[in-house]
Amino acid sequence: MREHEVYSRLRAPPSSRIILRLDGRGFHRLTESLDFERPYDEAFRDLMVGTCQDIMDEFSPTLIYTFSDEINVLLDSVPFAGRVEKLDSVFAGFASSSFTMSALEAGFSPVKPVSFDCRVIPISSDLVPEYFRSRQDESWRNCLNSYAYWTLRREVGARSAARKLHGLKHDSLHELLFERGVNISRVPAWQRRGVGIYRVPHTVTGYNPLRDEEVSAVRMRVKVDLELPLFTEEFFEGLMK
Structure with a gap:
């Protein structure tokens, strides 16, 4: 019966950058049922950011950008051989589970299962800044x-x-x-411009006992940017180099 799985062979173009856009389903009713403040609530923001951090830890994308109930994921490498069904289902399911777990841990109890939908957006590298x-x-x-x-x-x-x-x-x-x-x-800037989650270099120091001296090295760490600037070409040149 595998011949009936007609969409399973649909793949993202291998020459494109891939963006995944996830949207919360029925989040207007969700935020109302959980009595979040309107128009913005820091607790809801933190749940969305936590979901983005889990996606960053699991899939190591180049950038995640979120506002309201929307999450945009710029992939560094495309998992699942670019299979669209797999990308859509896994990322939507992962985000839904992450948000639900974080909500329960924070003391919120959604009255209905939380779900995100997901779409795959193939795009050329030069159009990435324009998209964001x-x-x-x-x-x-x-x-x-x-x-x-x-x-x-x-x-x-x-x-x-x-x-x-x-x-x-x-x-x-x-x-x-x-x-x-x-x-x-x-x-607040995060309400106007959204929140960015991406990796930035930072210097760590240590001690080399063989040389009896302090040494330093550059490592990458995840930054949650609540003061995100306006997106420019230069911003993406630093991320995508």
Whole structure:
């Protein structure tokens, strides 16, 4: 019956860089049921970051970028011979399990099983910065819209807030928030720009007993960047060299 497994032979192009984008399924209801703060909650952020760190430890990608309930994984090498079904199922399952375990350890009890979906995005190396800039732009839009909605919702309720915000441009949203004492450019960077998880060099020192001297070496360690800068070509040149 293996001839019916028609999608199992689908593989990512071997000449492409691979990005995996994972999205939480039904996370609006999840965050509501767990009573997380709106529009942003540090506990939820930490659960997402913890999931990213587990992915980093397990698969050693070049970069993981997360905001809201989204995780973007830039792979250094492609596992499972690039089999799309395998990449989608393993990464989605791994993220779902990691998030659930972290939530339970932190004292949260989801009322339903937590799940992520996953898509495989083949992309040329020169388009990688553009891809992540587009996701960071989405993080900014999400931040602005979320603050506007939840700020107004506390005043007039959910339906009226959605109705009043419908069709408003960025300048109008900025003005709406500023009038209510919210300077969106001053909210924490991780809310505006997302969080990056990647490896950076650092120097470690030790002692060489044969030479009776202190020695140093450069090692790589994982950095969780809550003050992530705007993505630039130079940022990715350092990561992908």
